[in-house]
Amino acid sequence: MRLISAFLPIWLLATAGYGARRHGLLGDDAAPVLGRFVFHMAMPAALFLTMSATPLSRMSVLPLLAFTASTAAVVGLSWLAVSRWFGRPAAERPIWGMTAGYVNSANLGIPVAQQVLGSVSFLAEVVLVQNLLVTPVILIALDRAGDPQGRIRMRRIASLPLRNPVILGSALGVVWSVWRLPVPPTAHATLALLGAAAVPVGLVALGASLHGAPPDGQPQPLPEAARSADRELAAVAALKLVGQPLLALVIGLALHLTHVQLLTVVVCAGLPTAQNTFVFAQEYGVGQALANRGVAVTTALSLATLAAAAALLGR
Template sequence: MLAAFVPIWALTAVGFVAGRSGVLGAAAVDVLGRFVFYVAMPAALLNTLTRQPIGGTAGKAVAAFALATLAVGAVGFCAARWVFRRSLAEQTIAAMASGYVNAGNLGIPVMVQVLGDASFIAVVLLIQTSILTPIILGTLDVAQSDHAAGRWRRLLTVPLRSPVMLACLAGVVLGAVHVHLPRLLGDAVALLGDAAVPSALVALGLSLVPRRDGEGEARRPVEVTLAVLLKSLLQPLLCLVLARFVFGVTGPALLAAVLCSALPTAQNTFVYGRAYGVDGTFARDVIVASTGLSMATLTVVAALLG
């Protein structure tokens, strides 16, 4: 378990030290965040979806995970909308913070360490990137328009303006027809995609450094606590109930579904929010807190169900 978490904390610490020392400059977090969103992450998604095409039945365990994710995300969205009175973009980030799991750089090593198999987390990763990500980015894009007509135009054209969604669409299409990128191009895309996770973690660490100008969003401890509880406790518990008592899932499949639900909030929450002008303080705090708490929840899940 430590082997899965240590690289995350180490790269986040590197970003914090770099930001504290000022060696990368005052605009580093914005520049690095844009690099991840517009360059590295599309390459990573394109590489993943073309090499592991979506196909076949996802299974009852994945269905339980998906339903739990949607339910908890909806609770986070509604709380941000009607309790905390946040904007549409902030509501979307709150929903993502409550249910979007860190399936890539943390989920894969955890599943391999506990189950010895990453097939379940691969399906989850594909669902998140090809289904949830377009919904999230589409909503964030719509939130930037003040008029209804403008919102519809932005929604219809968002795939043309978002490199992440373009990469998802291209990857799904190429994977469905079993067309792979030429080796030289594919290797370059894979190499660039490998920079997405470490760059996102360094950007997250940079964001932990207080701004010298004092600007930025105020801390939101109540909202952060709610999002962390939804993500780290309610989502795995709901997934357990759905998988075991609704779908009748047992054994390794049950462990895989609940273990995946107990993963912390993905750092993409911070990256997407900053890319669409949402202050990253809330997302950053949820990511850090849920990642720390998940060391305990993942261990408990593995001990009880393993």
């Protein structure tokens, strides 16, 4: 029941977005408009406040290493190999990797950690790793895909934090944390209100995108194409919900983590795909169909896989 209570708001918000779109309360462009709001305003505010309140000196090195290694392996394998097997073009492969290995550490990770682990301290470190290591790599690749010649330009990479509000918000938060700078009360209250919209609006946008024509703007697929898409989605879900936590378990055992640390790493690695994946896919106009289906399916199935992980590890 505790896990169900953690997942229920997620399902309800996505369902509300789907229902609002289906009954005409939200227009055809609702999902991209809401997605842009989350990407450019709400998410950067939330990430800045999270990072600025995260003391870098108290990080759990070995558990974080196990989580990071499992994430890098799954994202890399999915991006460089598995996406090729399904014929994904190069521009969509970063989204494939992100769908398979980028965990929902915020809106779902926090309630799950509270219910299963009794603490959310490790989630702040996961947020740090994903937004300062994984996110820039993904966004640089997507930025390169948007270049007409497909080139990596050092000037564009150097200016990416200034052009990308997600990286900018995270980087500024780290600066505030390292230098222990105060956030003025008025600014904190304003950013908190804005950041609080990131999760619910992102989920409503996700639900709205699941109604109607495929997000990529393509016609409904033929039966064989639909079967291929289903196999692809099954591969994503298997990598995300089974492969990543299993790999985290193996690495954690190799690093001789304590039982509590092992449970923490496995549960965090087994969280479903973050809705940020869909937001990024929508912002760059690549892989939206896979991203929104991946978020929806892994969120639905992770209730069972997380419960199994907690039971097997004795919690």
